[in-house]
Amino acid sequence: MEPIQSDPTGEPTARHRPPVHLRPLGLLPHGLSLPHARPLAGGWLSFDRCEVAHRNGKFVERRIVGLDDHRHWAVGMRTLLDRLSAPRPAVGGLSLNRPRIMGILNVTPDSFFDGGLHADEERAVEHGLAMMNDGADIIDVGAESTRPGARPIPAEEQMRRAIPVLARLVRHGAIVSIDTRSAAVMRAALDAGATILNDVSALSHDPDSLGVAATSTATVVLMHMRGVPETMNAAPAYVDTALDVFDEIEHRLHACEGAGIPRGRILVDPGIGFAKTMTQGASVARALSLFHGTGCGVLVGFSRKGLVKRWADGTGPDERLSGSLAAALAAFSQGVQIVRVHDVAATAQARDVWEAFTSR
Numbered sequence: 539m540e541p542i543q544s545d546p547t548g549e550p551t552a553r554h555r556p557p558v559h560l561r562p563l564g565l566l567p568h569g570l571s572l573p574h575a576r577p578l579a580g581g582w583l584s585f586d587r588c589e590v591a592h593r594n595g596k597f598v599e600r601r602i603v604g605l606d607d608h609r610h611w612a613v614g615m616r617t618l619l620d621r622l623s624a625p626r627p628a629v630g631g632l633s634l635n636r637p638r639i640m641g642i643l644n645v646t647p648d649s650f651f652d653g654g655l656h657a658d659e660e661r662a663v664e665h666g667l668a669m670m671n672d673g674a675d676i677i678d679v680g681a682e683s684t685r686p687g688a689r690p691i692p693a694e695e696q697m698r699r700a701i702p703v704l705a706r707l708v709r710h711g712a713i714v715s716i717d718t719r720s721a722a723v724m725r726a727a728l729d730a731g732a733t734i735l736n737d738v739s740a741l742s743h744d745p746d747s748l749g750v751a752a753t754s755t756a757t758v759v760l761m762h763m764r765g766v767p768e769t770m771n772a773a774p775a776y777v778d779t780a781l782d783v784f785d786e787i788e789h790r791l792h793a794c795e796g797a798g799i800p801r802g803r804i805l806v807d808p809g810i811g812f813a814k815t816m817t818q819g820a821s822v823a824r825a826l827s828l829f830h831g832t833g834c835g836v837l838v839g840f841s842r843k844g845l846v847k848r849w850a851d852g853t854g855p856d857e858r859l860s861g862s863l864a865a866a867l868a869a870f871s872q873g874v875q876i877v878r879v880h881d882v883a884a885t886a887q888a889r890d891v892w893e894a895f896t897s898r
């Protein structure tokens with residue numbers, strides 16, 4: 539490493555130079571150079587590798603890279619920049635040109651925050667309609683708790699709980715998502731009018747789920763999780779949590795593309811609270827903008843979760859509203875398109891005020 543010298547004004551010269559410098563190496567006359575070499579300035583020499591110098595604060599980082607690696611890097615950079623910049627397709631007919639709210643409707647007896655509150659069909663439909671009225675853009679219906687330690691629920695029971703509620707909400711004009719790992723439940727939900735498949739296993743739990751999603755026109759939510767809810771938080775290990783989560787989501791994206799599901803139909807969710815310690819979850823939360831590099835819309839759920847407890851001095855789930863709102867606004871500030879929440883009215887109000895402050 540070498541320190542950067544300052545110009546006479548005291549400003550670092552890096553402010554007036556390209557962020558990356560290339561020094562050609564392996565210089566040989568054309569006749570002696572390797573096939574992949576490039577001519578140097580149109581003259582008599584060729585070069586087959588470069589020293590890449592990158593300024594990092596007051597230091598310069600250097601490494602030698604072959605031209606083939608340069609080409610791959612350049613193509614990769616163009617792809618990443620295109621993915622970062624391209625507008626995201628609509629979700630269930632819903633434009634992602636502003637932050638959107640997904641309201642959580644758990645028709646379960648054992649969800650960590652609202653388990654049992656909406657297990658009855660009439661109460662569930664009533665709550666779903668209330669969330670629509672409060673500003674929910676999407677209603678996410680789930681019949682299987684995926685909290686840490688939760689046990690799986692048979693597909694038949696999930697369908698008994700969720701499908702009648704989902705169908706009635708669709709008839710009232712709701713954009714409805716089904717939160718399930720089961721291909722059979724996905725099929726039933728699609729038949730009932732769901733337009734989003736939200737799978738905490740990123741379509742890896744049920745071997746038929748990729749096919750169900752591929753033969754539909756539904757948007758798919760791929761959430762990051764390792765293992766299953768019963769065991770997912772048993773000492774998860776990462777080298778760099780955010781980058782590792784990104785790479786594991788990217789692996790599932792390739793699986794989806796291989797099955798015929800284009801990225802334009804996919805949302806990604808980094809899975810706050812799933813297979814991550816509090817410290818690891820915080821690392822992912824601070825790096826949410828990274829996930830725009832997938833080229834997909836980004837969805838995240840902080841609502842009432844333990845990570846809010848970590849940041850809010852140990853409060854219980856019923857005391858985490860303010861912290862959940864702060865987390866939602868922080869997510870919007872990183873460009874996250876959809877937040878998944880229990881408290882729709884409060885989140886919608888917070889979002890609208892946030893938009894008023896940040897709009898031009």
